[in-house]
Amino acid sequence: MNQPEYGVTLRPDGASVAFLLVHGFCAAPNEVASLGQFLAEKGISSYAVRIAGHETSPEDLSKTFRQEWYKSVSDGLDEVKSWNPEHLFVAGFSMGGALTLQLASSKDDIDGIVLISPAVRIFSTAAKFLPILKLFMKFKSIDLEKIQEVHGYDLQRTKYAKEPLSAYSEFLKMTKEVRSLMHKVSVPALIMQGTDDKTISPKNARIVYDSISSEIKEIHMIEGGEHVIPCHPTRSIAYSYIPPFIERAIASARE
Numbered sequence: 001m002n003q004p005e006y007g008v009t010l011r012p013d014g015a016s017v018a019f020l021l022v023h024g025f026c027a028a029p030n031e032v033a034s035l036g037q038f039l040a041e042k043g044i045s046s047y048a049v050r051i052a053g054h055e056t057s058p059e060d061l062s063k064t065f066r067q068e069w070y071k072s073v074s075d076g077l078d079e080v081k082s083w084n085p086e087h088l089f090v091a092g093f094s095m096g097g098a099l100t101l102q103l104a105s106s107k108d109d110i111d112g113i114v115l116i117s118p119a120v121r122i123f124s125t126a127a128k129f130l131p132i133l134k135l136f137m138k139f140k141s142i143d144l145e146k147i148q149e150v151h152g153y154d155l156q157r158t159k160y161a162k163e164p165l166s167a168y169s170e171f172l173k174m175t176k177e178v179r180s181l182m183h184k185v186s187v188p189a190l191i192m193q194g195t196d197d198k199t200i201s202p203k204n205a206r207i208v209y210d211s212i213s214s215e216i217k218e219i220h221m222i223e224g225g226e227h228v229i230p231c232h233p234t235r236s237i238a239y240s241y242i243p244p245f246i247e248r249a250i251a252s253a254r255e
Contacts, residue, residue, distance in 0.1 A: 007049040007076060008033065010040040011083070017246060018085035020077050021048040022096030024228070025119070025171055026142075028055035028158035032093055034230045035116075038239045044246075045083065049076030051099075053167070055158055058139060062164035066174040073099045077107065087111045087250050093230060094119045094200060095171060098178045101208070105184040112188040112216075112249035114242060116229050118208050120175050120182070123201045139164055151198070155231040182208065188216035188249035192238045194225020216252055218245060 008029045019039055023031040029048035036046040051072045053064035073096075080088060089112045092100030097118030104113050139162040148156070189212055193205035202221065209219040220241050225234040 006055075007047055007079075008036065009045075009047050010036050011045040012040050012043050015043055015045040016086040017043075017250075018045040018047070018080050018083055018088055019114075020073065020080045020088075020090045021046050022073050022076070022090065022092035022099050023048065023051065023054070024094030024096050024117075026054065026058075026061065026160045026163045026167070031157040031159075031228065032091070032096070032230050034155060034235055035091060035093075035239065038235075038242075042243060045080075045085065047076060047080050049073055049079075051096075058160045058162050058164050061160070062138065062166045064167070064170075066170045066177075069095075069170075069174070070099060070102055073103060077103060077110075081109070087246075087253065089114065089246065089249070091116065093117060094227065095174075097208075098175055101178050101182055101185055101212075102174075104187050104189075105178075105181040110187050111253050112190070112245065113185075114190045114245070115192070115205075115208060116238065117193045117197060117200055117227050118191065118204055119171075119200045120178055120204055120207055120211075121201070122172060122175060123203070137165060140168075151226040151228070152233070153226070153228060153231040154233050157228065157231050179207075179211070182211035183213055185212040186214050188245070188252055189214045189218070190241060190245040191217065191219045192222055192225075192229065192241065194222045194227065194229055194232070194234060196224055197227045199227035216248060 021032045052068040053061035091114035093116045097115040226232045
């Protein structure tokens with residue numbers, strides 16, 4: 001088995017259900033730490049994988065490609081599978097949601113997926129000019145303090161203060177590829193997104209819901225929720241949908 005990227009493991013005694021957790025673009029495993037803790041309190045194990053090029057440096061990320069990001073989560077899934085859980089789930093946030101869909105389109109041993117603010121289509125005028133912009137500008141500066149304040153996040157997370165445009169380009173290519181694969185996703189799916197998401201259009205949740213082939217699928221728009229729900233006060237609302245979804249997915253697997 002390939003050695004997975006460094007991540008965060010929580011394994012309560014006697015856990016029969018395990019999750020792979022996948023963070024978002026230019027961030028780190030602690031972005032989904034609140035979800036891992038929530039699951040642990042429910043007696044569920046989790047492994048929050050670090051995606052290649054993340055939690056290192058923006059320069060490192062600028063040299064990585066979407067195939068390496070996918071390999072990180074695939075290796076992370078193998079790590080969780082090595083624990084031999086009775087039931088295996090994947091939860092992904094934003095770009096991690098897209099990577100989760102990519103995993104679910106080809107893996108047949110996942111019992112269900114949880115998608116939080118899944119990023120599968122970027123509705124941005126600037127994105128159209130990215131091929132030209134990246135020729136003149138290597139990085140985009142990010143005001144992390146302003147983001148924290150404006151969006152009302154009550155939990156801190158690790159995120160780059162400058163983001164490589166080459167990585168943005170890879171991200172956009174990945175979303176296009178994921179959209180072409182979503183019809184292959186048939187596992188139970190729980191999809192959640194905030195109504196006040198200013199980063200990724202709330203339309204993304206509906207795009208995913210309408211595109212996947214899952215017989216069991218739920219969509220919940222979290223009223224007042226911002227993009228990074230795991231770091232926003234509305235996470236308590238979003239997380240409340242997860243335990244009943246797990247039960248429903250497990251019951252379906254047993255049929």
